[in-house]
Amino acid sequence: MSDDSNAPLNVRTFSQAISDALDEELARDDSVFIWGEDIGTYGGIYGATGGLFEKHGPERVIDTPISETFIVGGGLGAALTGLRPVVELQSGGYFGIAMDELYNKVARWRYMHGGKFTVPMVVRLPEGAKGAGQEHDVSPEALFLSAFGAEIVIPSTPADAKGLLKSAIRDDRPVLFFEHAVLYATSGPIPPGDHLVPIGVADIKRPGSDVTVIAWSRMVIEALKAAEELDSEGIDIEVVDPRGLRPLDKDTIFESVEKTGRVVIAHEAPKTGGAGGEVAAIIAEEMIECLEAPIVRVASKDVTLPQSRHLQQYVLPQAAQIVDAVRSIS
Amino acid sequence: MVTNQQQVKFYEDMVRVMLWEQRAMRLMQEGKVLAGYHSGRGQEAIPVGAITPLRDSDCIMYAHRGFGYTIQKGMSMVDMFADLMANVGGSTGGLGAGIPHFADPKLGILGQGGTLGTCFPIAAGAGFSAKYRGTDEVTICFFGDGTSNRGTFHEALNVASIWKLPVIWICENNRYAVSVPSEKSTAGRIVDRAIGYGIPGRSVDGMDVVSVYEEVTEAIDRARSGEGPTLIEAECYRFRGHHEGDPQVYREDGEIDEWRRRDPIESHRQRLIDNEVAAAEQLDGLQAQMASEVELAAQEAENFPMPGPERVFQGV
Numbered sequence: 294m295s296d297d298s299n300a301p302l303n304v305r306t307f308s309q310a311i312s313d314a315l316d317e318e319l320a321r322d323d324s325v326f327i328w329g330e331d332i333g334t335y336g337g338i339y340g341a342t343g344g345l346f347e348k349h350g351p352e353r354v355i356d357t358p359i360s361e362t363f364i365v366g367g368g369l370g371a372a373l374t375g376l377r378p379v380v381e382l383q384s385g386g387y388f389g390i391a392m393d394e395l396y397n398k399v400a401r402w403r404y405m406h407g408g409k410f411t412v413p414m415v416v417r418l419p420e421g422a423k424g425a426g427q428e429h430d431v432s433p434e435a436l437f438l439s440a441f442g443a444e445i446v447i448p449s450t451p452a453d454a455k456g457l458l459k460s461a462i463r464d465d466r467p468v469l470f471f472e473h474a475v476l477y478a479t480s481g482p483i484p485p486g487d488h489l490v491p492i493g494v495a496d497i498k499r500p501g502s503d504v505t506v507i508a509w510s511r512m513v514i515e516a517l518k519a520a521e522e523l524d525s526e527g528i529d530i531e532v533v534d535p536r537g538l539r540p541l542d543k544d545t546i547f548e549s550v551e552k553t554g555r556v557v558i559a560h561e562a563p564k565t566g567g568a569g570g571e572v573a574a575i576i577a578e579e580m581i582e583c584l585e586a587p588i589v590r591v592a593s594k595d596v597t598l599p600q601s602r603h604l605q606q607y608v609l610p611q612a613a614q615i616v617d618a619v620r621s622i623s
Numbered sequence: 624m625v626t627n628q629q630q631v632k633f634y635e636d637m638v639r640v641m642l643w644e645q646r647a648m649r650l651m652q653e654g655k656v657l658a659g660y661h662s663g664r665g666q667e668a669i670p671v672g673a674i675t676p677l678r679d680s681d682c683i684m685y686a687h688r689g690f691g692y693t694i695q696k697g698m699s700m701v702d703m704f705a706d707l708m709a710n711v712g713g714s715t716g717g718l719g720a721g722i723p724h725f726a727d728p729k730l731g732i733l734g735q736g737g738t739l740g741t742c743f744p745i746a747a748g749a750g751f752s753a754k755y756r757g758t759d760e761v762t763i764c765f766f767g768d769g770t771s772n773r774g775t776f777h778e779a780l781n782v783a784s785i786w787k788l789p790v791i792w793i794c795e796n797n798r799y800a801v802s803v804p805s806e807k808s809t810a811g812r813i814v815d816r817a818i819g820y821g822i823p824g825r826s827v828d829g830m831d832v833v834s835v836y837e838e839v840t841e842a843i844d845r846a847r848s849g850e851g852p853t854l855i856e857a858e859c860y861r862f863r864g865h866h867e868g869d870p871q872v873y874r875e876d877g878e879i880d881e882w883r884r885r886d887p888i889e890s891h892r893q894r895l896i897d898n899e900v901a902a903a904e905q906l907d908g909l910q911a912q913m914a915s916e917v918e919l920a921a922q923e924a925e926n927f928p929m930p931g932p933e934r935v936f937q938g939v
């Protein structure tokens with residue numbers, strides 16, 4: 294948190310926020326290093342590691358070969374032997390190549406070896422639709438819901454990106470850190486100083502009283518747009534950003550649902566198999582008596598995302614779908 | 624040169640590994656082991672010879688073939704017996720496993736993945752870590768001939784070579800992956816892949832503990848002095864089935880008898896006697912001593928209770 298509350302807020306892009314977090318943690322702790330494809334002199338294909346190579350040197354900011362099982366599995370080996378790796382998959386879409394490493398190893402190593410190790414490792418996975426084709430443009434976070442050892446963190450603003458990434462690096466548990474590629478260019482204010490955001494704490498991005506919209510990643514931005522439109526109709530939505538899926542901040546979600554009795558869940562992954570189903574089930578199981586209307590999910594259509602950006606508009610959820618969903622239960 | 628004392632120690636260590644396994648099998652026959660088992664009988668020279676030159680701070684990624692690796696790296700035999708029985712005395716505190724997930728960070732025992740080939744990237748990462756931390760620690764990665772065909776092998780050996788990581792890759796070529804003979808699954812010689820990666824490749828008689836020790840010692844010296852990884856292919860043979868209960872229909876006639884004549888423990892014993900390094904009585908005495916050491920460990924391990932339901936949510 295800020296030690297000087299009068300200091301001006303620093304406006305940074307999401308990708309600058311990521312590199313600021315990495316920069317500060319590299320400077321703070323010698324055991325932190327980063328590796329991935331083109332993250333060195335090139336600064337990462339999204340610019341999220343820009344300037345770090347020059348500042349921290351080739352021993353700590355490391356270009357790897359195109360070897361995803363090594364990027365993840367090698368990071369695990371380093372984490373088991375005293376280091377704090379922050380590894381990047383150039384696209385989160387490559388999760389499948391390293392799925393054994395991510396799901397079976399990084400997430401499970403500590404548990405299956407009797408809690409003998411900590412795995413202080415962060416895996417950064419750029420995700421979401423950006424026009425790069427169906428294998429790249431995925432939001433696979435729900436696949437890791439059953440990878441119990443790993444935390445799942447998903448920022449939606451530059452400030453959250455920075456604060457959550459710094460917390461993730463200091464966390465002794467492995468963290469899967471999903472960054473929506475469309476968000477990299479967005480900008481926002483970042484509190485000065487050693488800005489940390491605790492993992493597993495939701496943030497009310499907009500308080501409201503009529504309908505709870507639980508949204509994460511890019512859908513938070515869409516939900517805030519929807520809020521403006523709905524406001525003019527006299528519907529006041531509360532936008533709850535869980536900022537990740539594990540730990541899931543049920544308290545904040547439940548408090549909001551208790552207040553509104555109406556829930557929309559919005560994410561970019563397809564509806565079937567998306568984490569919205571899990572969140573909806575939790576709400577239904579634990580507080581159905583508070584609900585005054587069915588839970589509505591806003592998500593991508595159940596189809597492989599077409600490569601054509603023209604067709605993508607018919608698949609990807611936007612503010613308009615959130616507006617419709619809210620209206621349908623208001 | 625290997626000292627006489629070390630020669631005798633090799634015998635003692637291989638016998639310990641063999642007897643540990645025999646005792647573990649008795650526990651299995653008694654129905655006390657909630658898991659399958661991959662015997663390492665016939666391959667004891669490899670873990671014993673390769674791990675002897677390691678320090679505590681050096682790391683291993685071990686294979687599923689017997690328990691020689693962890694015993695030789697210094698893990699408590701009690702803990703391991705208890706792990707097999709999945710009671711609270713085990714190193715995993717009762718999690719148990721068919722493919723045991725033993726680990727001991729203090730002894731550099733980094734654990735094991737149940738999906739073959741996981742070991743390669745993790746070992747490379749441990750090697751990177753040793754270098755990054757400015758130590759001269761090394762990591763040995765053990766794997767079978769079948770496992771060498773995983774794609775992870777390539778990713779890890781490539782990176783270990785370009786970054787000169789202190790990792791020794793030891794392939795135990797026991798000629799089969801479950802039922803499939805190596806020549807039907809594996810192109811070329813595994814050791815020759817070293818040429819492609821631009822690293823030293825060494826072929827060694829995996830039935831001879833001294834040869835294994837000497838070759839691995841050289842590889843460790845290279846790794847410690849910053850010269851990077853070595854690929855070693857140890858020719859060997861497993862005397863029992865892939866797992867206990869394997870009908871072993873795939874072996875060629877007479878093959879096993881031929882290899883049994885090269886039993887790593889028997890042949891080393893004979894060499895010690897022939898070269899007058901040790902007398903038969905001394906070696907018998909050692910064997911009896913190992914047997915009682917193992918027996919005590921097994922009995923101690925049997926005394927622990929099974930975990931309660933609270934264990935499930937510990938160490939998550």
Ligand SMILES: Cc1ncc(C[n+]2csc(CCOP(=O)(O)OP(=O)(O)O)c2C)c(N)n1
Nearest residue numbers: 688737738739767768769770797799800801
């Ligand atoms: C990725 C993966 N594929 C298959 C298996 C099943 N499996 C376990 S051991 C084994 C044979 C391994 O052969 P090899 O590497 O030569 O070692 P050996 O058993 O001969 O010591 C197989 C196929 C597995 N555990 N993991």
